[in-house]
Amino acid sequence: GAVVSQHPSRVICKSGTSVKIECRSLDFQATTMFWYRQFPKQSLMLMATSNEGSKATYEQGVEKDKFLINHASLTLSTLTVTSAHPEDSSFYICSARDGGTEQFFGPGTRLTVL
Amino acid sequence: RKEVEQDPGPFNVPEGATVAFNCTYSNSASQSFFWYRQDCRKEPKLLMSVYSSGNEDGRFTAQLNRASQYISLLIRDSKLSDSATYLCVVNIYSNSGYALNFGKGTSLLVTP
Numbered sequence: 001g002a003v004v005s006q007h008p009s010r011v012i013c014k015s016g017t018s019v020k021i022e023c024r025s026l027d028f029q030a031t032t033m034f035w036y037r038q039f040p041k042q043s044l045m046l047m048a049t050s051n052e053g054s055k056a057t058y059e060q061g062v063e064k065d066k067f068l069i070n071h072a073s074l075t076l077s078t079l080t081v082t083s084a085h086p087e088d089s090s091f092y093i094c095s096a097r098d099g100g101t102e103q104f105f106g107p108g109t110r111l112t113v114l
Numbered sequence: 115r116k117e118v119e120q121d122p123g124p125f126n127v128p129e130g131a132t133v134a135f136n137c138t139y140s141n142s143a144s145q146s147f148f149w150y151r152q153d154c155r156k157e158p159k160l161l162m163s164v165y166s167s168g169n170e171d172g173r174f175t176a177q178l179n180r181a182s183q184y185i186s187l188l189i190r191d192s193k194l195s196d197s198a199t200y201l202c203v204v205n206i207y208s209n210s211g212y213a214l215n216f217g218k219g220t221s222l223l224v225t226p
Contacts, residue, residue, distance in 0.1 A: 005142060032211065043118075043201070043218040044158065093157050095214075100173065101146065103214060105157040
């Protein structure tokens, strides 16, 4: 149980395009979902926390207009990187929590912006 | 000062060796503590929670010292499959609710 999927697993796009990443909890209802970003040899950095049906809470330094988060249902959250640039290239990982304290991580999405 | 600090390593050890990783955290209001394992280009996976009384799971032993804000992980009888990055993680309650703070990780390479 407690499986989280992400799609796509890898995406390569041109600078200036927008990319949408989906995060799904497959066998539980996720009241809260988290989006992280990890640059090479760096720690996972929390970008934002989203609760179903409400606006996401962004961490300091994360542009809410650039990283659009939608948590429309208890099993799906999406992260859209708008007008992506090469510096947005990173490993994006979501996690989901059902009401408890443990977070279950998705397999991550590797974004490369050319 | 970073919230969670770890020695990045790498730790290169032979099979069968015992290796210890340390971690310090800065926020005394931290609620819970974990060690995660992350393989290259993969998501982190929970290895074990860490309790003040210390806890053991097979070859892995974790310790927490709240007074010193220090966490440790001991791996006995290292296997080749233990090669990975070990992340020290602290759960902190903030304005946005509970959030995990990750260390940069300590890299372990177990060699034949």
